[in-house]
Amino acid sequence: MKTCILVLGASGQIGTELTQKLRFLYGNTQVIASDIRKGNTQMMTSGPFEIIDATDKASILKVVQQYNVTQVYLLAAMLSATAENHPQKAWNLNMNSLLAVLDLAKEKHIQQIYWPSSIAVFGPTTPKQNTPQKTVMEPTTVYGISKVSGEFWCNYYHKKYGVDVRSLRYPGIISWKTKPGGGTTDYAVDIYFKAMEEKKYQCFLSENTRLPMMYMDDAVNATIALMQADADTIKIRNGYNLSAMDFTPKEIAQEIQKHIPEFEITYQPDFRQKIADSWPSSIDDSQARKDWNWQHQFDLESMTKIIIQQIKKL
Numbered sequence: 001m002k003t004c005i006l007v008l009g010a011s012g013q014i015g016t017e018l019t020q021k022l023r024f025l026y027g028n029t030q031v032i033a034s035d036i037r038k039g040n041t042q043m044m045t046s047g048p049f050e051i052i053d054a055t056d057k058a059s060i061l062k063v064v065q066q067y068n069v070t071q072v073y074l075l076a077a078m079l080s081a082t083a084e085n086h087p088q089k090a091w092n093l094n095m096n097s098l099l100a101v102l103d104l105a106k107e108k109h110i111q112q113i114y115w116p117s118s119i120a121v122f123g124p125t126t127p128k129q130n131t132p133q134k135t136v137m138e139p140t141t142v143y144g145i146s147k148v149s150g151e152f153w154c155n156y157y158h159k160k161y162g163v164d165v166r167s168l169r170y171p172g173i174i175s176w177k178t179k180p181g182g183g184t185t186d187y188a189v190d191i192y193f194k195a196m197e198e199k200k201y202q203c204f205l206s207e208n209t210r211l212p213m214m215y216m217d218d219a220v221n222a223t224i225a226l227m228q229a230d231a232d233t234i235k236i237r238n239g240y241n242l243s244a245m246d247f248t249p250k251e252i253a254q255e256i257q258k259h260i261p262e263f264e265i266t267y268q269p270d271f272r273q274k275i276a277d278s279w280p281s282s283i284d285d286s287q288a289r290k291d292w293n294w295q296h297q298f299d300l301e302s303m304t305k306i307i308i309q310q311i312k313k314l
């Protein structure tokens with residue numbers, strides 16, 4: 001059957017860019033974007049769009065059958081900072097959407113699933129530097145609990161029912177096209193916009209908080225590479241560690257100052273500091289590099305150059 005992809009939660013930070021790349025690769029009519037809210041103009045005009053609540057299995061099935069969908073990318077979720085304020089809602093959205101999609105694959109309505117995990121599966125008891133693929137996972141956030149549970153469900157459905165589900169533990173994803181949706185690493189997007197517009201930024205994390213990060217293009221490419229890899233090369237069915245760079249607020253500010261010398265950063269840590277402190281500062285992703293040849297392209301310097309150029313054009 002011809003590949004036909006349904007993206008759930010397509011109007012968010014990652015979905016907006018991933019959907020366009022999938023449409024470029026598979027054809028506009030073969031990639032159905034969906035969300036509970038409309039996407040940007042490019043998404044709404046370049047291919048099919050459906051309003052779908054990702055927790056509603058019957059609505060997903062209807063669209064799957066209508067378009068002969070073969071793969072689902074499930075991006076709908078409540079992110080780390082927002083989830084701390086809405087624990088029950090976060091759990092319901094993050095778990096029920098995943099279980100709905102896993103069941104559709106178990107029932108053979110779809111052939112393949114992509115579901116993102118996160119570095120939030122780790123917690124304060126995890127080794128902080130070069131966090132290994134297999135290690136202690138004792139998250140202290142609602143979001144992390146939902147991601148670690150989701151990983152176990154993915155592994156279970158693969159082992160028990162042969163479901164072809166694939167997952168990456170994204171670090172903080174940095175982009176300039178769509179604003180992020182309530183995560184702890186959002187500062188690394190906001191800082192560029194504030195640097196350009198106001199020449200100053202007040203950061204909600206402290207200056208030496210080191211976190212793993214990735215430019216959007218690398219995240220999109222990793223996702224598609226994982227989904228296109230031969231099934232027998234995929235050795236990890238809960239979630240692959242994935243890494244490109246790590247930096248602190250102070251380091252990103254210094255990189256921006258190379259382009260905007262008058263830029264100033266101040267620090268006013270809030271509740272997100274505690275979340276950040278519980279996460280790794282760098283990730284060992286050697287298993288992804290070995291199994292399906294993952295390679296990142298962007299570091300802090302090259303990413304900063306591109307983002308500043310692009311924001312200037314907006």
Ligand code: NAD
Binds near residue numbers: 013075
């Ligand atoms: P986002 O918040 O920007 O987008 C999520 C989208 O889901 C939104 O457009 C929202 O309208 C939609 N949504 C919410 N409830 C829905 C529902 N019931 N049904 C359908 N859609 C619904 O998030 P994102 O940054 O694009 O993240 C996508 C995925 O990647 C999530 O699973 C997230 O946990 C994961 N992730 C993101 C990052 C990051 O830095 N952005 C890092 C690690 C993991």
